[in-house]
Amino acid sequence: MRALVDGQEGARVDPFDRGLQYGDGLFETIAVPESKPRFLDWHLERLTDGASRLGFPALDTELLRREVSAIGNGSRCIVKLVVTRGSGSRGYRPPQMPQLRRIVSASDWPPVAAGAGARVGWCRTRLGRNPDLAGLKHLNRLEQVLARSEWEDGVLDEGLMSDEAGNVIAATQANLFARINSRWVTPRLDQCGVAGIMRRAFCAWRASQGAAVEERQISRAEVESASALLLTNALVGAWPVRELAGRPVAVDAESTEFNAWLGGK
Amino acid sequence: MRALVDGQEGARVDPFDRGLQYGDGLFETIAVPESKPRFLDWHLERLTDGASRLGFPALDTELLRREVSAIGNGSRCIVKLVVTRGSGSRGYRPPQMPQLRRIVSASDWPPVAAGAGARVGWCRTRLGRNPDLAGLKHLNRLEQVLARSEWEDGVLDEGLMSDEAGNVIAATQANLFARINSRWVTPRLDQCGVAGIMRRAFCAWRASQGAAVEERQISRAEVESASALLLTNALVGAWPVRELAGRPVAVDAESTEFNAWLGGK
Numbered sequence: 001m002r003a004l005v006d007g008q009e010g011a012r013v014d015p016f017d018r019g020l021q022y023g024d025g026l027f028e029t030i031a032v033p034e035s036k037p038r039f040l041d042w043h044l045e046r047l048t049d050g051a052s053r054l055g056f057p058a059l060d061t062e063l064l065r066r067e068v069s070a071i072g073n074g075s076r077c078i079v080k081l082v083v084t085r086g087s088g089s090r091g092y093r094p095p096q097m098p099q100l101r102r103i104v105s106a107s108d109w110p111p112v113a114a115g116a117g118a119r120v121g122w123c124r125t126r127l128g129r130n131p132d133l134a135g136l137k138h139l140n141r142l143e144q145v146l147a148r149s150e151w152e153d154g155v156l157d158e159g160l161m162s163d164e165a166g167n168v169i170a171a172t173q174a175n176l177f178a179r180i181n182s183r184w185v186t187p188r189l190d191q192c193g194v195a196g197i198m199r200r201a202f203c204a205w206r207a208s209q210g211a212a213v214e215e216r217q218i219s220r221a222e223v224e225s226a227s228a229l230l231l232t233n234a235l236v237g238a239w240p241v242r243e244l245a246g247r248p249v250a251v252d253a254e255s256t257e258f259n260a261w262l263g264g265k
Numbered sequence: 266m267r268a269l270v271d272g273q274e275g276a277r278v279d280p281f282d283r284g285l286q287y288g289d290g291l292f293e294t295i296a297v298p299e300s301k302p303r304f305l306d307w308h309l310e311r312l313t314d315g316a317s318r319l320g321f322p323a324l325d326t327e328l329l330r331r332e333v334s335a336i337g338n339g340s341r342c343i344v345k346l347v348v349t350r351g352s353g354s355r356g357y358r359p360p361q362m363p364q365l366r367r368i369v370s371a372s373d374w375p376p377v378a379a380g381a382g383a384r385v386g387w388c389r390t391r392l393g394r395n396p397d398l399a400g401l402k403h404l405n406r407l408e409q410v411l412a413r414s415e416w417e418d419g420v421l422d423e424g425l426m427s428d429e430a431g432n433v434i435a436a437t438q439a440n441l442f443a444r445i446n447s448r449w450v451t452p453r454l455d456q457c458g459v460a461g462i463m464r465r466a467f468c469a470w471r472a473s474q475g476a477a478v479e480e481r482q483i484s485r486a487e488v489e490s491a492s493a494l495l496l497t498n499a500l501v502g503a504w505p506v507r508e509l510a511g512r513p514v515a516v517d518a519e520s521t522e523f524n525a526w527l528g529g530k
Binding site: 001003005011012013014015016017018019020021022023024027054055078080082084085089090091092093094103105107110125126127128129130131132133138139140141142143144145146147148149153164172173192 | 266268270276277278279280281282283284285286287288289292319320343345347349350354355356357358359368370372375390391392393394395396397398403404405406407408409410411412413414418429437438457
């Protein structure tokens with residue numbers, strides 16, 4: 001892994017950075033399947049929206065765009081873009097004139113066999129509800145860390161998380177779609193969860209076919225009885241679930257169609 | 266402000282530190298009123314408990330104790346001790362053998378006039394509920410950052426936060442005690458909030474007088490009609506509230522007695 005910190009290769013981070021002290025920042029995980037960052041405009045749009053909701057000053061998206069390209073270096077990789085509220089003094093209060101910090105890093109494209117289908121379980125760790133933070137890809141991710149600690153590599157591919165009220169929200173690093181009564185449904189993310197870019201892409205693709213995805217509360221019983229389940233994230237695109245808590249789930253052909261469409265992006 | 270990163274003065278932090286990437290860490294704010302860190306044993310006990318709940322390997326508390334003393338340098342200051350799960354590769358899953366990172370910093374003792382009493386308001390930002398994280402002083406602090414952004418310096422001294430269910434939990438950086446029917450009551454912290462060391466000290470002091478503090482759910486209406494209110498944190502000790510949302514609150518003499526007792530610690 002290599003990183004640019006405020007544009008400097010190999011630099012390290014001030015220990016008083018508010019991203020480190022409080023998780024006071026946002027991130028994007030951007031797939032570069034060949035040479036071009038996928039959905040970069042949408043990633044920068046979400047980051048800009050998040051920055052506004054957290055009260056950050058305006059982002060220099062052109063600079064971020066250049067740094068994402070520079071770190072990707074025209075090769076297949078995953079780029080992670082972190083923006084924090086920069087360095088601060090003691091206390092939660094944000095500085096009046098924050099100097100945002102950028103950390104742009106690249107890692108190798110990991111081995112993922114989306115076609116094989118995901119084996120998924122239920123996480124014990126719940127998601128707290130907070131509408132002020134819901135939907136944002138912010139740096140407060142301890143819930144996901146605890147949830148991902150619940151299984152060893154190889155046992156499962158992903159774990160589904162519910163909120164404190166018992167609604168199913170997402171997997172630890174993917175959004176969820178369930179086919180219920182012949183229609184794709186995805187959890188509402190107005191109380192918690194991250195509104196993924198690939199979730200947006202899947203919804204846009206379905207809408208372009210005249211079949212809108214329904215966003216609403218989904219119970220665990222509905223997920224367990226769904227006729228098909230899909231996970232989406234920036235890296236895998238759409239990942240059909242083939243097994244939930246040890247029981248087989250029918251793999252829907254639409255993930256293949258969507259991924260083919262995605263291949264042209 | 267000065268800092269030791271893994272024992273090195275002036276060092277900076279790996280951008281792949283999990284504290285920065287996910288808030289995967291814990292902290293303590295330790296008052297050094299003269300030369301000696303106050304309640305250091307209790308701080309290290311809470312940190313050890315938090316590390317265990319997050320699945321960290323065992324802490325070297327003797328090393329932490331030495332670094333707290335070294336950075337404090339025998340003078341009046343505030344020491345902040347951050348322990349993260351160290352550097353990681355991509356993804357939420359914790360490394361199998363994490364190398365914990367220590368960031369120990371000191372800042373000047375800020376001007377606080379606790380005796381004058383605090384002017385307190387109600388924060389709009391709520392606290393999400395999650396029993397897995399409740400009580401811990403972890404690095405996911407965006408809720409406090411947003412709450413503290415709600416007022417400018419000088420307008421208020423602190424803001425009270427409620428959880429998503431409407432229970433009053435704490436101030437942004439202090440615990441709350443309310444005198445209700447001649448008895449001190451403090452919010453239960455089994456769903457959210459930070460179990461402060463000074464909260465523990467106040468409860469211990471009351472117990473030593475044969476008058477246990479009651480821990481339970483507290484509504485906003487109860488706080489509004491309490492005969493007295495106190496805030497506690499590592500720095501100020503007990504801080505009586507003199508004004509809540511613009512209305513005067515009677516200042517109880519017990520904060521003075523407690524702070525006098527604290528002066529002997």
